[in-house]
Amino acid sequence: RFKWFEVILVDPHHPAIKSDKDINWICNPSQRGRVFRGLTPAGRKSRGLTRKGKGAEKVRPSRKAAMKKD
Template identity: 50%
Template sequence: MGAYKYIQELWRKKQSDVMRFLLRVRCWQYRQLSALHRAPRPTRPDKARRLGYKAKQGYVIYRIRVRRGGRKRPVPKGATYGKPVHHGVNQLKFARSLQSVAEERAGRHCGALRVLNSYWVGEDSTYKFFEVILIDPFHKAIRRNPDTQWITKPVHKHREMRGLTSAG
């Protein structure tokens, strides 16, 4: 077993004493930072590599904080119109996952970059934290590599907005 396999096994046992402590400390650290910030390196290198990350120029990691919970319908003073079946305001759930919301926010913030994928890094009672892998489509290291050339094509602009990443 290689190093990444051992890291993967550690992340599978999130209830172990070591991981519980690490996740709690990291969560506190992430809360002090802004809701969207660039991470110097992936928190989970094994997961990032499985999702397509490479430690080379042109790859960027952003950490996103998303507020947990359902979605309240934005209506003025709770006044909904139409049939009673559509009068719900409070107990509605958003159709998309919080992970896809995190990807969308990263894509909006970094308009020139392409969203490749994302993964979970932590959560508390209020927030979920995701790391999003972004690629610079104009970097020569990406454009010249036959394995990554596909993402430089214009059809892959804002994949995250159209549900083309694994988060949906």
């Protein structure tokens, strides 16, 4: 009936995040707007990029690009 989600927010401008070698990849300018480009795990799942092999031929690079090829 109810769904609960755990969300972890990271401030890319915080000095502790910038100095941590495991997390500071999020500080790169190329990582901005990951949500809007469908690069998060949930976005990749909704785009169908979790599948490999038979049946996934027309998924990459995008469904729209695959349809334009035909």
